[in-house]
Amino acid sequence: VVAVDLSWPMLVAAAERARTNHVSHRVHLLLAPADRVPVADGSIDLVVAHGIWNLAGSAAEFRRAVAEAARVARPGAGLFVFTFSRNTFPPDLPPEPGEPFVFTQFSGQPQCFLTAEQLVGELAAAGFVRDQSVPWQEYNRRDHRTPDGGPPVIHEAAFRRR
Secondary structure, X not given: OEEEEOOHHHHHHHHHHXXXXXXXXXXXXXXXXXXXXOOOOOOEEEEEEEOOHHHOOOHHHHHHHXXXXXXXXXXXXXXXXXXXXXXXXXXXXXXXXXXXXXEOOOOOOOEEOEOHHHHHHHHHHOOEXXXXXXXXEEEOOOOOOOOOOXXXXXXXXXXXXX
């Protein structure tokens, strides 16, 4: 298992959990950004992008991280995605100027909130196809959302590297 995070405290917590579960000899922890993962091309069997891509501050940064996931994933590798949904906000709320899916209204910082169609399209452009055997989930979905209306709506889905 190779775990990559840009947060030192998250890596420390992962190391402690690995020690507690007696698997630290099988876990390699790397401090790196999502768009520059220090592993070989096509060497990963499963990419888990859990709550990381939504932190991208621009569509360009998001796309670099997705391209990096595609680079490290071997053909046929799985991709598990857990990321913010555009349904967090009312449909008439526009994204930041010049950005297709970046909003600042949730945390005051630019973050990515994609529609299901945008997420599928962005991943397809990088070489991932939807894994229909895993149900698409959208958590925290409510009607009539407001910018300060509670937790973000979350997409959870699986894909495969072509």
